[in-house]
Amino acid sequence: xxxxxxxxxxxxxDVEFRNRIFVSPMCQYSSEDGLPTDWHLVHLGSRAVGGAAxxxxxxxxVSPEGRxxxxxxxxxxxxxxxxxxxxxAFLKAQGAVPGIQIAHAGRKASTDAPWRGGRPxxxxxxxxxxxxxxxxxxxxxxxxxxxxxxxxxxxxxxQFADAARYSLEAGFEVLEIHMAHGYLAHEFxxxxxxxxxxxxxxxxxxxxxxxxxxxKKVREIWPENLPLFVRISCTDWMEGGWDLVQSVELCRRLxxxxxxxxxxxxxxxxxxxxxxxxxxxxxPFAEAVRREVGIAxxxxxxxxxxxxxxxxxxxxxxxxxxxxxxxxxNPYWPLEAARALGVDLPWPPQYRLAKPA
Numbered sequence: 001x002x003x004x005x006x007x008x009x010x011x012x013x014d015v016e017f018r019n020r021i022f023v024s025p026m027c028q029y030s031s032e033d034g035l036p037t038d039w040h041l042v043h044l045g046s047r048a049v050g051g052a053a054x055x056x057x058x059x060x061x062v063s064p065e066g067r068x069x070x071x072x073x074x075x076x077x078x079x080x081x082x083x084x085x086x087x088x089a090f091l092k093a094q095g096a097v098p099g100i101q102i103a104h105a106g107r108k109a110s111t112d113a114p115w116r117g118g119r120p121x122x123x124x125x126x127x128x129x130x131x132x133x134x135x136x137x138x139x140x141x142x143x144x145x146x147x148x149x150x151x152x153x154x155x156x157x158x159q160f161a162d163a164a165r166y167s168l169e170a171g172f173e174v175l176e177i178h179m180a181h182g183y184l185a186h187e188f189x190x191x192x193x194x195x196x197x198x199x200x201x202x203x204x205x206x207x208x209x210x211x212x213x214x215x216k217k218v219r220e221i222w223p224e225n226l227p228l229f230v231r232i233s234c235t236d237w238m239e240g241g242w243d244l245v246q247s248v249e250l251c252r253r254l255x256x257x258x259x260x261x262x263x264x265x266x267x268x269x270x271x272x273x274x275x276x277x278x279x280x281x282x283x284p285f286a287e288a289v290r291r292e293v294g295i296a297x298x299x300x301x302x303x304x305x306x307x308x309x310x311x312x313x314x315x316x317x318x319x320x321x322x323x324x325x326x327x328x329x330n331p332y333w334p335l336e337a338a339r340a341l342g343v344d345l346p347w348p349p350q351y352r353l354a355k356p357a
Contacts, residue, residue, distance in 0.1 A: 014226065029072065045094070061103060066109065067105060081166040084100075156214075157213050190242040191242075192236060306341050309323075
């Protein structure tokens with residue numbers, strides 16, 4: 001086997017990942033009452049068969065009103081945990097680690113599926129009124145969200161803790177808290193969306209309060225020996241918004257709460273942000289967090305080639321890479337990447353007849 005950092009194992013707490021290729025959470029908008037369907041088993045299972053080390057279930061809502069759409073994945077009851085057990089068992093059987101991202105959509109909740117335009121849904125179309133830190137809509141066509149009361153803030157924090165408990169029951173071994181892409185936790189962090197004047201708004205300490213309280217409550221439930229990840233948007237790409245300096249401070253605080261890895265993304269808070277999208281454009285954020293905080297990080301965003309992925313981890317810019325659209329195009333990318341890098345990766349026995357010589 002050729003030497004490859006990308007295909008070397010990574011151990012975090014008691015969990016060993018067979019390589020450094022992780023499947024990024026990708027919403028499928030195909031759930032029924034938050035429950036997984038056969039689509040999810042095939043979608044997630046094929047990525048495990050394809051050789052990825054960690055398969056993360058899409059942003060999974062901690063409550064019905066926390067869903068991006070009425071067809072989003074959810075984990076707010078034992079029924080949801082039970083339905084996910086078939087998926088986690090299959091992922092493990094293929095050698096992958098099953099993970100789940102728990103989330104609350106905040107002011108970006110109650111929208112239609114993207115292939116139907118993704119527009120906000122009113123109560124007459126199966127939607128609901130979104131909630132947020134402040135009554136500031138996402139854009140000109142979105143409804144004004146309801147500003148959360150202190151009681152609602154505490155209730156949502158407890159829902160995240162409950163979701164962690166249900167995730168454990170479902171058989172997941174990695175839990176990721178979604179604090180990125182303009183959803184609820186990110187809305188509290190950014191001054192562009194958080195206009196509160198109480199303990200949950202204003203200066204950085206107050207704006208970090210809700211996300212840190214969520215992380216603390218989740219970590220109290222999630223076993224110490226299992227990895228806890230947090231996905232953040234490292235910048236809003238807008239003047240006066242959330243930025244990398246603030247992200248580094250947040251990550252320091254998350255590390256103190258025993259968070260094990262930061263999944264470094266960006267954007268999503270405001271529609272008018274000008275994002276310089278290009279190959280690996282978010283990798284410098286992961287590199288900075290890793291260097292400044294001394295915590296494991298994942299890099300995500302237009303990582304498409306085996307050589308590019310290898311260089312990111314070999315150069316110490318990240319501990320793992322998270323692939324999204326590239327793995328939608330090709331679930332077997334890890335098997336092909338191994339061959340491109342000269343690594344003799346075992347193929348599933350059912351597919352060995354097709355393995356190139």
